[in-house]
Amino acid sequence: MTGQVTMVTGRKRRGGGFALTGLAWIVGILFVLPVLWMLLTSFHTEEDAAKNPPDVAAPLSLDGYRSFFDTGPWPSLANSLTASILSTILVILLAFPAAYALSIKPVKRWTDVLFFFLSTKMLPVVAGLLPIYLFAQSVGFLDNIWLLIILYTSMNLPIAVWMLRSFLSEVPVEILEAASVDGANLTRTLRSVVAPVVTPGIASAALICFIFSWNELLFARVLTGTVAQTAPVFLTGFVTSQGLFLAKVCAASIVVSLPVLIAGFAAQDKLVQGLSLGAVK
Incomplete structure (x- = not known):
């Protein structure tokens, strides 16, 4: 009985650890996405950067730099x-x-x-x-x-x-x-x-x-x-x-x-x- 309780507790802890890891990844991605979007936009022309909706596949350019x-x-x-x-x-x-x-x-x-x-x-x-x-x-x-x-x-x-x-x-x-x-x-x-x-x-x-x-x-x-x-x-x-x-x-x-x-x-x-x-x- 004690072994079963230990196994259940271990599974719960692992499940909680996976959930926290997933949540940390989600939060990290949410913080990084604006920076990645800014980096991608910096390599577009002004015309492509101003499109709405944005064109992710637009040709890259160094005009901004x-x-x-x-x-x-x-x-x-x-x-x-x-x-x-x-x-x-x-x-x-x-x-x-x-x-x-x-x-x-x-x-x-x-x-x-x-x-x-x-x-x-x-x-x-x-x-x-x-x-x-x-x-x-x-x-x-x-x-x-x-x-x-x-x-x-x-x-x-x-x-x-x-x-x-x-x-x-x-x-x-x-x-x-x-x-x-x-x-x-x-x-x-x-x-x-x-x-x-x-x-x-x-x-x-x-x-x-x-x-x-x-x-x-x-x-x-x-x-x-x-x-x-x-x-x-x-x-x-x-x-x-x-x-x-x-x-x-x-x-x-x-x-x-x-x-x-x-x-x-x-x-x-x-x-x-x-x-x-x-x-x-």
């Missing part, structure tokens, strides 16, 4: 790369010692500090837009890439501190004690002992900060003009009320999305390890 690159997107792409990479580096350099102080060597009332970091994300971005604009205008900082770097650093710093703290809290105390016995100072401990252990967590935080910085539009739209214009702002210029532009917009969207996709695939294993490590309690 040629039209996009003819508009000169390189300065905007370079600005996005500069702002995203430099702000991510600054975030990690600032968040790593802060997370160390809040986890391995906790400061007094560290919970209040953590919630203060979190509270800075509760303010709607648009609520601080006017004061930031007026300040940047008064100091002559409008249309300056360094203004975006500072803003992106301040926006992503709370997220990085919270993420890195969860990773650092899993570092064994024994290796820190061994480093202290060997005479390693704080800087050496952070660089040579702690950092290699939490490399997946650092990669996860850096990737998320890079994605947030690359995709940010509101500040870049309002605070930049032509000199510091970023790729998302450049992309909005293709949306007009006249003419056919669908294939060109899809081609531009694919090109602008490539750096994030490349970074995600490059750090995929580190990202999975980092998120798994942060979930262990």
